[in-house]
Amino acid sequence: MQERFLKKPLTGIIPPLVTPLADENSLDCPGLEKLIEHVLKGGVHGLFLLGTTGEGPSLSLKLKYQMVKRSSEIVNRRVPLLVGITDTSFAESINLAEHAAECGANALVLAPPYYFPPGQQELLEYFEHITPKLPLPLFLYNMPAMTKVNIDVDTLCKASEIDGVIGFKDSSCSMIKFHEYIAAMKDKTAFSLLIGPEELLAESVLFGGSGGIPGGANIFPQLYVNIYNAAKKGDITTILELQKKIFILRKLYSCGQYTSSLIKGIKCALNCLDICSSFMAEPFNAFGQKQSKEIIKILVELKLKN
Amino acid sequence: MQERFLKKPLTGIIPPLVTPLADENSLDCPGLEKLIEHVLKGGVHGLFLLGTTGEGPSLSLKLKYQMVKRSSEIVNRRVPLLVGITDTSFAESINLAEHAAECGANALVLAPPYYFPPGQQELLEYFEHITPKLPLPLFLYNMPAMTKVNIDVDTLCKASEIDGVIGFKDSSCSMIKFHEYIAAMKDKTAFSLLIGPEELLAESVLFGGSGGIPGGANIFPQLYVNIYNAAKKGDITTILELQKKIFILRKLYSCGQYTSSLIKGIKCALNCLDICSSFMAEPFNAFGQKQSKEIIKILVELKLKN
């Protein structure tokens, strides 16, 4: 039944939702509700929970399960709900997948196990072993900066033949690789090719991609929906206009000195917009006053704040 | 009480025990018992569970908890028991630490959370936040190939001041870095500096290290105990003799084509020696017949098999 709800290929903007936290081990539930309503109001085409931006790997099992359940209730089938089940443990991925299905999620997202990096053949076998045990259709997720392994074009081609694998999210940050994936999958018209980095969203859609999973859509969902629509129409003028705003917004991601600044920046911006808490799961801490001021300036520049 | 059992600094050979598996989600309990007896008979000075060699991150919570409990019962306080609690989730690390303490473990081992790589300051704060919540003394664990972050010398110095941090395992594979750690910690005589890679065990002890955590000690514990003792005495002749055997044994680790070959090789060798199952947790598979034959040859060369 869930499957029927899910258009094939899944297209458009599917924000990787941050996980609003009240404290170390509990959800900011009012914040989560506000966040989901904020994002849906922006016209997005789906939601992705427990990804990198969602701090999925940093959350306890209890918190992951709760996030899925609560989000599913709030979304209430208004858009497709994708749940990240990436885990270094095979069994825990399956357990979470089952929970997601019970909660009414529509699809799963799975990156390679991220401790001991597998070879391509091992990776393919892993996908072959796990997919049949999953209760929902699956998007594979390429995230080499975190998993230390790329899903090669050839591995994707073979994995896309597995019954149940319906799409791919590429966060390799390599547009050359994305062109390769597009070229390789060109005959599978029901297969969804989604891009991670928002800087590449417009061109990936121009060249045949299905859409994107932009972190910035937590903050400014319309911006990404609009650039997606412009790209679908081949409207370069509008794209260039909106691309400038995307490059303003991404300044939010470099207010701190570490790679964690990306998520810290999004959560801090959401807090400045009174949407949800900026609390970060360990090993990270929320931005302080200094960065908040910088972030407010950027939000003002984007006219998201006065 | 556990602490009193733990000599400070902890010295000698502490094998990183493999986790014998009967199948995907259950322990090979008879194998585990045989393995522990085999290793203890070799004269080792402690045991380390759920490390990299122990496939810790690949196991379900259920399996981790069971492995700790069962091992603790078998060891029965004959040697100190160290338990790896590395996890991308703060709460799950603490939960496992509490379970380990209840089971009678003596110390914990913690590598940085391994999905989103922290900066050095973030890493230090993480250690500062988690250590007070742990019921047992803590060894920090440097494993940059898996965690994507080095614990810098300066970070170690600061972290070693945290009450409860009693040692450090370095698997950076950089002997230059290990010399730096030795130089930096030279006044903390109760602090334990253990080396991961067995190829560097002898020299690390010659230059002031406390001992090692050699994967090969699952198979041939005496070899590592003997080279440790020779190094403590500065007996170069014996070291050179034993070092040759270490370089024969490590051929076990390169029978396959992927990095997983290290663990696959150890488990396959243990199976060839009738000690325990060679079953691997996902995303890996046990070596097949071809590699088993190579492995038997190496075991014969080491006189561990006829």
Place this chain on the structure above:
Amino acid sequence: MQERFLKKPLTGIIPPLVTPLADENSLDCPGLEKLIEHVLKGGVHGLFLLGTTGEGPSLSLKLKYQMVKRSSEIVNRRVPLLVGITDTSFAESINLAEHAAECGANALVLAPPYYFPPGQQELLEYFEHITPKLPLPLFLYNMPAMTKVNIDVDTLCKASEIDGVIGFKDSSCSMIKFHEYIAAMKDKTAFSLLIGPEELLAESVLFGGSGGIPGGANIFPQLYVNIYNAAKKGDITTILELQKKIFILRKLYSCGQYTSSLIKGIKCALNCLDICSSFMAEPFNAFGQKQSKEIIKILVELKLKN
């Protein structure tokens, strides 16, 4: 005088010419002439000598000087001639620059010295020191895969203020970085931003880039000129059509197993098209029969050969 010939910004397709070799230390002069005529006939907007594709660093000084002189005579000011002067020695770069000016070249191209990698501040000072000593305008060249250092956005901004620096070639293969360069340089309308990898040519021009330096234009210059023109007009349909051919042509680059396959593939294809020798400078060898056959197939697929 040379400067007046050089449109600012320089735009369009400027192939990085291969260096046709008769043997280890001499030019294939008839091949060079055929190659230049072949490429000019394709409508290119300039030529770039002694780059990575030109095996610049592998050639003796004698050969470099000869290549510049002979090419300049053949081109005879029909298009602007850019000469790579990248060298680990400051003095040799200047010497070659002077030779290029004497031969009638129009601009120089300089990547960072590629042995000991400089920091960004060191790199900037290097550009500041060398530019005033050069007799021709300068393009900076970002080639981190070879030089081990990226020219950061901030460094480019500062370096673009140096009198004489008129453009930038980016071969980082990162489209995200290229967007950053475009954003940073948007007010310098006379500054040229050229992209290296041909897979990214169309989109770089769509988003405001000045053109490209595609290796494949040695073989099929019109293809790149056409996609450049389509991108200038925002003609997505044509772009998508031509992009497919670019992805066929690049199969030429992966017929061997090493990174050198890129240049070997181009030279082998040129040889198959009876344009010039496939001889490679050390440490590389020309492709053999096996790869030639593959390459001919690809040329047939592209209708460059019957």
Place this chain on the structure above:
Amino acid sequence: MQERFLKKPLTGIIPPLVTPLADENSLDCPGLEKLIEHVLKGGVHGLFLLGTTGEGPSLSLKLKYQMVKRSSEIVNRRVPLLVGITDTSFAESINLAEHAAECGANALVLAPPYYFPPGQQELLEYFEHITPKLPLPLFLYNMPAMTKVNIDVDTLCKASEIDGVIGFKDSSCSMIKFHEYIAAMKDKTAFSLLIGPEELLAESVLFGGSGGIPGGANIFPQLYVNIYNAAKKGDITTILELQKKIFILRKLYSCGQYTSSLIKGIKCALNCLDICSSFMAEPFNAFGQKQSKEIIKILVELKLKN
């Protein structure tokens, strides 16, 4: 004739001489003389010109040739003279080798061409092609941080079979790799295995290495000669004492913020000791007053200065 002068295997301490510069393109000849006398007085077993520490790749051909000639005259066959001929151009390497032979050098040192990284098979063929054209015996030089390629154990084994290849310098900084080289070459008793990083000098000799090429021996040659002798005798107590000093001296290398700090630190220290100029070849600049003060403190701590 030169060969007879060269003991096989070459053993001991062979400092990689810095190249004292008066300005951008001329030698500091009095400084060079003082430096060579200083180093020879320290009891070293040979000299290595134009390596990484010697800024070989940064020098013009003219300067390289002059450095070889002048050094050879000063050394006057008191110790073996090794000359680095590493170049991205095959022909220039051979030209420099011939010049070195004419000047009376005793051996050559060659790292892989360092622009376009070759595969292992290409690398081996390169060594096979160049060695017969060289007038002097050859040491191969592994310097992956600069050349982007490791000389694998297997490649070394094969290359060591080439007539004329008599030794190997390993600057991989991996002691595990060095153990592998030792194990692989154990039957070739006339083959020299020299280590680059001085932090690993003692242990490399303890385990069978032939000696080292420590940059710090420009400043404090006796220290390295003494630790080499102690290691030859297996005198651990003395080694530990001297190793402490080596770790004080290496603080000289981290006074600046870039990797160039190593060479800058050595040249600055030599200048503080009134031995030679601290002038650096482009793209680097000499340390200023701030770093000089730090460096003097370290020299005082080492009792090399009052």
